[in-house]
Amino acid sequence: MILYIKYMVSLRCKILVKDELIKLGLHYVIVDLGTVEILENITQQQHDELKKSLLKSGLELLDDKKSILIEKIKAVIIEMVHYAEELPVTNYSNYISDKLGYDYTYLSNTFSEVKGVNIQQFIILHKIEKVKELLLYDDLNLTEIAYKLHYSSVSHLSNQFKKITGLSPSYFKKIKMKRSGNLENT
Structure with missing residues (x-):
């Protein structure tokens, strides 16, 4: 499953994203240029928790196709x-x-x-x-x-x-x- 996260291309942001994925027990393959590829499908609850925790860090999980x-x-x-x-x-x-x-x-x-x-x-x-x-x-x-x-x-x-x-x-x-x-x- 691929998720799209709005963040600046920086090592700090990549680390923040990786940390949030680990906290939720999600296994990622790639975290690069606003794209996160994870191994499993995530539940709506995990999606909502990830979205909420990313927002606290100033990052945004994108759902809208145009965005x-x-x-x-x-x-x-x-x-x-x-x-x-x-x-x-x-x-x-x-x-x-x-x-x-x-x-x-x-x-x-x-x-x-x-x-x-x-x-x-x-x-x-x-x-x-x-x-x-x-x-x-x-x-x-x-x-x-x-x-x-x-x-x-x-x-x-x-x-x-x-x-x-x-x-x-x-x-x-x-x-x-x-x-x-x-x-x-x-």
Whole structure:
């Protein structure tokens, strides 16, 4: 049986989920990216107890099919942008569609209807977060970051970054470095 749980992709959340499953005597096979695969079918009472205990930890057991699909889409995008060594060479729509086994138009329409932004906008927001992370914690320059994240050019990356953050990438880095320098001097 597969359960879907809304949680951030982090070791802490995975541990919380595993702990709650163990407390209820449920045997899991996989706990990954918002999906939990357990060996047995669970009773309604176990389901309700799991839902209640997860809520106490700030996690949510999803029952609604649209919510489950949205969480799957978000998980694929987050994994793709933040955790994959390389972004897919294929276009994102094909990648997401192949990964989830649904027509991209259906995924896109469902995502937009529920989230109020389209998948492409969600990807851009996460790519900009990744750019911020790379600017601050990596030794890559803007050209290398643009290449790594499959931007067509540095100017395209800079324009998107400024549109989302209101700052140029270099100004963002300068401000953050200055702030961290001030924190170290206090």
